[in-house]
Every structure is written in structure tokens, then in C-alpha cells.
Amino acid sequence: MTETALHPITGVAARLHEDLDDGFDAGLLTLGPIETGAALVELERAANRLAALQSRLLAHATEVRVEDETGAPSTAAWFANAAQVTRAEAHRRVRTAVAVSERYDALVAACVSGEVSPGQAEVVVRALDDLDDGPPESVDPEVLADAERALVGFAAEHDARGLRVLGRRILDIVAPAIGEAREAELLAKEEREAAAGVRLTMREDGHGCVHGKFSVPEMHGAMLTKMLDAIASPRRDHLRDHPAADAADAADAADAADVRPVWQRRGQAFVELIERMRDADLPDAAGAGATVVVTMQLDTFTGGLAAASLDTGHRLSPGEARRLACGADLVPAVLGTKSEVLDLGRSARFHNKPQRIALILRDGGCTAEGCDAPPQRCEAHHDDPWSRGGRTSVARGRLLCWRHHRVAHDPTYLAESLGTGKLRFTRRI
Numbered sequence: 001m002t003e004t005a006l007h008p009i010t011g012v013a014a015r016l017h018e019d020l021d022d023g024f025d026a027g028l029l030t031l032g033p034i035e036t037g038a039a040l041v042e043l044e045r046a047a048n049r050l051a052a053l054q055s056r057l058l059a060h061a062t063e064v065r066v067e068d069e070t071g072a073p074s075t076a077a078w079f080a081n082a083a084q085v086t087r088a089e090a091h092r093r094v095r096t097a098v099a100v101s102e103r104y105d106a107l108v109a110a111c112v113s114g115e116v117s118p119g120q121a122e123v124v125v126r127a128l129d130d131l132d133d134g135p136p137e138s139v140d141p142e143v144l145a146d147a148e149r150a151l152v153g154f155a156a157e158h159d160a161r162g163l164r165v166l167g168r169r170i171l172d173i174v175a176p177a178i179g180e181a182r183e184a185e186l187l188a189k190e191e192r193e194a195a196a197g198v199r200l201t202m203r204e205d206g207h208g209c210v211h212g213k214f215s216v217p218e219m220h221g222a223m224l225t226k227m228l229d230a231i232a233s234p235r236r237d238h239l240r241d242h243p244a245a246d247a248a249d250a251a252d253a254a255d256a257a258d259v260r261p262v263w264q265r266r267g268q269a270f271v272e273l274i275e276r277m278r279d280a281d282l283p284d285a286a287g288a289g290a291t292v293v294v295t296m297q298l299d300t301f302t303g304g305l306a307a308a309s310l311d312t313g314h315r316l317s318p319g320e321a322r323r324l325a326c327g328a329d330l331v332p333a334v335l336g337t338k339s340e341v342l343d344l345g346r347s348a349r350f351h352n353k354p355q356r357i358a359l360i361l362r363d364g365g366c367t368a369e370g371c372d373a374p375p376q377r378c379e380a381h382h383d384d385p386w387s388r389g390g391r392t393s394v395a396r397g398r399l400l401c402w403r404h405h406r407v408a409h410d411p412t413y414l415a416e417s418l419g420t421g422k423l424r425f426t427r428r429i
Contacts, residue, residue, distance in 0.1 A: 009057070016050075045114035052111035055118070058094050059101035092122070099125045106145075110152045119160040124151045127167025130186070139171070139178070146174040191217060231269035231377060272377070272402050319410040351380035351392055358394045362421075366401035369424045373401035381405055398423070 031039070062075045072078035080090035100107055100121060107124055110116040116124070128148055131139050139147075147170045154166050168186075171179035194217040202212040216224070260268075308316045351359065359380055366373040378399040382392065398421075400408055407413050407425050416424045 009053070012053075044117075048114040048117050049112065051118040052108075052114070052121075055093070055097040055100060055111065055121075058097035062094065062098060093118075096122045096125050099129065104128065104148055106148050106152050110155065116152060116155045117160070120155045120163055123160045123163045123167060124148070124155070127151060127164070127170060130167075131171070131182075139175070139182075143171070143175045143178075147171065150174055194218065225266075227273055228266045228269040231272050232265035268402075275402075319406070351394075351397055355392070355394050355397065356380055359397055359399050362394070363399040365399060366404055367398045367422050368400060368404035368407075369418065369422045371401055371404060373404075375399060377401050379405045381408055 028036075058075070058079065061079070065075070067073065067075050067078040070078060070081075072081065074094075076091040076094040077087065079085065079094065080087045083090070085093075096118075100111065104125065107116065107121060111118075111121055128144060128151070131144055131147060150170060150173055151163060151167060154163060158166060166173075169179070169183065171182050173179075194215075197215055198217070200212065200214040202210050204210050308320075360375040363375075363378075365371075365375055366378050378401050381398050381400045383396045383398060384391070400423075404423075404425065408415055408423070412428055413425045414428050416426065418424055
């Protein structure tokens with residue numbers, strides 16, 4: 001009885017494992033930096049070639065219906081189970097493999113040689129498919145072939161992200177006459193879909209925090225990012241008065257000193273952005289503005305520990321309520337012992353624009369000791385609380401950053417005037 005000869009690809013897989021075993025067994029002590037770098041590049045190219053061979057096999061698997069052996073619903077479903085990859089990953093890889101093998105010969109050759117990585121190949125396929133199927137109609141096959149060759153050539157100098165950008169504008173390079181019209185149609189389509197897909201969901205977790213998800217058009221996402229980064233940036237305004245080199249060094253030092261992760265900096269900036277939004281900038285809702293009303297007992301307003309409440313039904317700590325009453329666009333409703341309204345916050349409670357400008361010119365930023373927050377990240381604070389007869393004036397006001405303004409109204413901290421215009425905060429024992 002004769003044995004069935006194994007296919008050469010099966011032998012390739014077996015030899016690969018043997019060669020890899022040799023590589024893992026080899027010591028690295030004699031491998032210098034230059035040879036290490038060369039080996040890394042060669043291994044990356046070999047990995048690309050191996051991925052191309054696997055992609056070819058995946059396309060073949062769809063033809064021979066490898067899933068029929070186990071009753072799986074599709075080749076991708078079979079591969080996900082057999083190779084222990086996610087279904088989304090399996091479907092993506094099978095889809096790319098079929099597209100490359102059926103339509104894009106130049107891309108196949110580049111993948112086989114190892115010049116194009118799997119990630120780059122996927123981007124090229126998506127860009128070419130968008131040209132073939134997108135608005136206003138499919139492009140000429142010759143133009144599509146030119147676009148394929150151009151993107152494959154760009155892969156030598158651009159990673160997958162760079163290729164994605166080039167893929168969106170590839171017609172401007174290979175067919176300028178139709179590139180502008182095509183891009184205009186594509187952008188209009190994307191903008192319509194983005195506008196239709198706008199979403200914002202929020203939910204309370206019952207522990208004082210609200211979680212949310214949103215989807216907005218790309219332009220509005222860019223606008224929000226700029227707003228948040230402007231608030232979150234640790235760089236100071238007075239750096240522009242330094243020589244260029246010194247300013248750059250100081251700015252880099254300020255960035256390095258802020259060890260908060262980007263997601264935290266932007267999250268805190270988002271909170272500050274919401275607090276900066278004034279009622280006058282918002283439309284009326286059912287005849288009433290969007291101002292939030294915080295209700296508190298007189299004892300809380302003058303420094304007590306009783307919690308306050310918002311007109312939305314939410315509760316606030318006394319320190320947070322006093323901080324917001326000091327400067328945010330929020331109306332504090334102060335109640336007496338019989339719950340009668342003793343005081344409703346008036347516009348005179350808040351520093352007006354000329355007063356704030358004077359504070360900026362005098363203080364230059366946060367007046368807490370050791371803090372260098374610039375004026376645009378600060379709020380106007382009353383040295384003498386309004387509730388105790390304090391007046392809204394420049395002489396008895398100061399700038400405090402968002403964080404130190406919270407500390408100033410936190411009863412666990414003691415504020416000490418240093419006589420230099422600065423405040424020193426110390427946690428009470």
C-alpha cells in the first residue's frame with residue numbers, strides 16, 4: 001500500500017518549525033548590534049512572506065470549502081475556531097485574502113516578496129475597493145491598476161497609517177482629472193453618514209459618576225480635541241516672552257512635569273469645559289435657561305458640613321457646592337431654618353470681565369503656592385466669602401486654578417496667606 005505524498009506546503013510548515021527551534025536554541029551573546037538589527041529586519045520580511053503564504057492558503061480554503069469537514073458555517077468561522085483567533089479577525093483576514101488573490105496581482109507579488117506587510121495589504125485592498133465600488137461610479141480598470149501600483153510603491157516608505165491617508169487621495173496622484181470630483185463625492189457621503197450616526201449616551205453608576213459614549217463627525221471631534229488640549233496643556237502663556245529656544249525647553253519641561261495620562265488630562269479638561277459654559281451661550285429650554293440651581297442650608301453656605309442638592313435631584317458635598325457658587329454659572333439658593341429662600345445668587349456675585357482682566361494682569365495665573373496654571377485655566381475666587389458679607393472686588397479676589405479652587409472650598413485644607421499674593425494650602429490634621 002503506497003503512502004500519499006505530502007504537499008510541499010506541508011513540508012514548508014514542518015521545516016519552518018525546525019528552523020525556528022534552531023533559532024530559539026541559539027545563544028545571543030555573540031550577536032552584535034548591527035547584526036541584531038539586520039536579523040530583525042529580515043525576520044520581519046520573512047514574517048510578511050509567511051503571512052502572504054497563509055493568506056494564499058486562506059483564499060484556497062474558501063475554494064475547497066475547508067469548513068465542510070467540521071460543519072462550520074464559513075471558512076472564517078472554521079479558521080476562528082481552529083486557529084483560536086477572534087471571529088472578527090478571522091473574517092477580516094479571509095476577506096483580505098480573497099480580495100488580494102482575485103483582483104490585485106501587483107499587491108500579491110509585493111506580499112510574496114515580503115515588501116508589504118499584512119496591515120499594509122489590508123489598507124491597500126480597502127482603498128482600492130473603495131475606488132472600485134465608491135461614488136459616483138467605478139473607476140476605469142486602468143486607473144485602478146495605476147492606483148494599485150502606486151500604493152504598493154508607497155508601501156516601501158509608509159506604514160499602514162500613512163498608506164491609509166495616501167489611499168484616500170490616490171486619484172489625485174494617478175488621475176488628477178477625476179480625483180477632485182471623486183473626493184468631493186466621497187467626503188459628502190462620509191459627512192452625511194457621520195451626521196446621521198451622531199450619538200451620545202450617558203448613564204449614572206450610582207456612585208457619583210456618569211459614564212458615556214459618543215459618536216460625532218470628524219470635524220467636531222477635531223474641534224473638541226483642540227478645546228480639551230488647550231485646557232489640559234501644562235504650558236504657560238508667559239513662555240511666549242522667552243527666546244524661542246528657551247521657550248521650547250521650558251514647554252517641554254512643563255509637559256514632562258505633568259505625569260497625568262492623556263485620557264485623564266482630557267477628561268479633567270472636559271469637566272472644566274462644561275463648567276466654563278455660560279448660560280448666556282446656551283438656548284432657552286421651554287422658556288427657562290440651562291442654569292443649574294444648587295440648594296443648600298445657610299449653615300452649608302457659611303462653612304457647614306450639610307450636603308447640598310441640585311435642581312436635577314443630584315447631591316453635592318458642601319465644599320463642591322461652595323466652590324461652584326463662587327464662580328460657576330450656577331444659582332445658589334440659600335435656605336434659612338424654615339427652608340425659606342434667604343438669597344438667590346445674583347450676577348454681582350461673580351467677577352465681571354474688567355475685574356477678571358485686572359486679576360489676570362495682577363496675578364498672572366493661579367495664586368496657590370507652587371502652581372503655574374495660566375489664567376485661562378483659572379477661576380475667580382473670593383477671599384472673603386460672599387455668604388459672610390464679602391464683596392466681589394479685585395482687591396479681595398484672586399485667581400485659582402480649577403484644582404486649587406476645589407481645595408480652597410474643601411474644609412479638610414487650611415489656607416494661609418503668604419504676604420506675597422500667594423496662598424499656601426495645608427491639610428488639616
